[in-house]
Amino acid sequence: MQPQRAAMPSEVDGSPVAARTALLRExxxxxxxxxVNEEEVRLTGTRLIAAYNRTRTRTGQVIVWLTVRRDTGRGGHSSGPAFDLLTDTAPQ
Structure with a gap:
């Protein structure tokens, strides 16, 4: 299995949703x-966290740069199906 990048359909009207950043649009x-190689996709998912950084040099010049960090996602969520579920019933 080798996942491939693609546009996701919108839940509203079904039109393709564009990626928000240039990281995924290149x-x-x-x-x-x-x-994407299968071993790079974890069951917990992956989050990309982008943040702007700002500092000043000794001369007072302001420097701003963007960093992107890769982090572990929250994990898969169940949609709640219950198959072969045993429940107690009242005797007849």
Missing amino acids: GFDAGNPYF
């Missing part, structure tokens, strides 16, 4: 495929 508009 080469997508040109039609270039982007495959």
